Amino acid sequence: DSGVTQTPKHLITATGQRVTLRCSPRSGDLSVYWYQQSLDQGLQFLIQYYNGEERAKGNILERFSAQQFPDLHSELNLSSLELGDSALYFCASSVSTRHTDTQYFGPGTRLTVL
């Protein structure tokens, strides 16, 4: 158990819909990262927040957005869903943003878009 929690575990929805994925970082971690894992693209960095502020953006679509709240939990919002958005979405957390900080991954949310 990494100490990072993600809900829901599974999500099945239809194309065009909007969903919200939630992540609670490990106690004491200020930095939250979101990654997408699909069969063809592997593990891709989406976005990072540190203490409530966006710090880095990766290959995140404009239909996707995220935020980190004052209690440090984070939400990833996916809208106008397409079949290709079906993937595992992982949240990770670390103490700060130093490149030597270990990232701890949550169990993931499996999103299926039908």
Place this chain on the structure above:
Amino acid sequence: GQQVMQIPQYQHVQEGEDFTTYCNSSTTLSNIQWYKQRPGGHPVFLIQLVKSGEVKKQKRLTFQFGEAKKNSSLHITATQTTDVGTYFCAVGSGNNRLAFGKGNQVVVIP
């Protein structure tokens, strides 16, 4: 951003044998991290290498960072069924965002 290539993509390993997985970059890396993801699980941090030529051991696992800091390897001896999974290398860049390789999926044959 920095990219890493992992070879091989797939390995079938007989239980009890040794195997190695490699991670290569065309550019000099500041650090490299290794993760393991069990089937149906999430990536779990194994180790980070920072220094040129660094070698670190964790029981049956030996991690190495090349002298030029452009490649890394993970060598596992006396493979066990618990070693099954996908091994990823990842490079940390600005703000600690990780760029992952495609992974090496390892199947252990009992």
